[in-house]
Amino acid sequence: DTGVSQNPRHKITKRGQNVTFRCDPISEHNRLYWYRQTLGQGPEFLTYFQNEAQLEKSRLLSDRFSAERPKGSFSTLEIQRTEQGDSAMYLCASSLVVLGSPYEQYFGPGTRLTVT
Amino acid sequence: LAKTTQPISMDSYEGQEVNITCSHNNIATNDYITWYQQFPSQGPRFIIQGYKTKVTNEVASLFIPADRKSSTLSLPRVSLSDTAVYYCLVGLYNQGGKLIFGQGTELSVKP
Numbered sequence: 001d002t003g004v005s006q007n008p009r010h011k012i013t014k015r016g017q018n019v020t021f022r023c024d025p026i027s028e029h030n031r032l033y034w035y036r037q038t039l040g041q042g043p044e045f046l047t048y049f050q051n052e053a054q055l056e057k058s059r060l061l062s063d064r065f066s067a068e069r070p071k072g073s074f075s076t077l078e079i080q081r082t083e084q085g086d087s088a089m090y091l092c093a094s095s096l097v098v099l100g101s102p103y104e105q106y107f108g109p110g111t112r113l114t115v116t
Numbered sequence: 117l118a119k120t121t122q123p124i125s126m127d128s129y130e131g132q133e134v135n136i137t138c139s140h141n142n143i144a145t146n147d148y149i150t151w152y153q154q155f156p157s158q159g160p161r162f163i164i165q166g167y168k169t170k171v172t173n174e175v176a177s178l179f180i181p182a183d184r185k186s187s188t189l190s191l192p193r194v195s196l197s198d199t200a201v202y203y204c205l206v207g208l209y210n211q212g213g214k215l216i217f218g219q220g221t222e223l224s225v226k227p
Contacts, residue, residue: 091160103150
């Protein structure tokens with residue numbers, strides 16, 4: 001397994017356009033997370049899934065944002081009507097919770113979005 | 117969730133031991149302390165997690181005093197490749213769920 005992968009790695013779009021990012025988690029992991037990171041700040045939580053169920057959404061996730069994990073495997077994050085403030089690195093992570101073991105999330109390399 | 121406070125930046129030289137302290141005065145009884153490392157243009161990477169006393173792995177050691185209101189990440193004999201941002205997180209991370217990152221400590225290792 002090569003870890004968490006994200007596509008595309010970079011995306012430049014014009015304000016008002018829609019964009020979609022894809023995340024492929026580590027295959028046996030049942031949880032998948034999306035975070036957003038701006039320059040000089042730590043990642044901010046957006047949402048997470050347990051299998052195909054979306055269990056939690058941050059208030060940061062406005063109605064222009066939607067995330068899916070249709071078959072409990074890969075996930076997509078769509079941003080509609082992009083704004084310049086959406087410019088950030090979008091990080092995906094996955095995890096498998098095993099009682100008694102340290103809990104860690106495995107992050108992908110991120111998708112850098114630039115809205116012009 | 118417990119708020120954490122850590123230095124914004126630290127400088128060190130190759131071969132030195134680096135200790136980064138994190139304050140978490142309102143840590144809850146069931147909270148764990150976790151550290152992540154992030155290199156530029158990469159996602160964060162788990163380093164170590166602990167609940168009390170001392171935890172050591174092949175990368176670092178984590179020291180947690182009895183009152184658990186602070187913790188110290190210790191990196192032995194750092195190299196240039198340890199230059200990164202280090203995040204201290206506190207929460208119910210033994211059970212999964214979202215991670216809450218602060219601003220982190222930017223460690224710069226010089227030759």
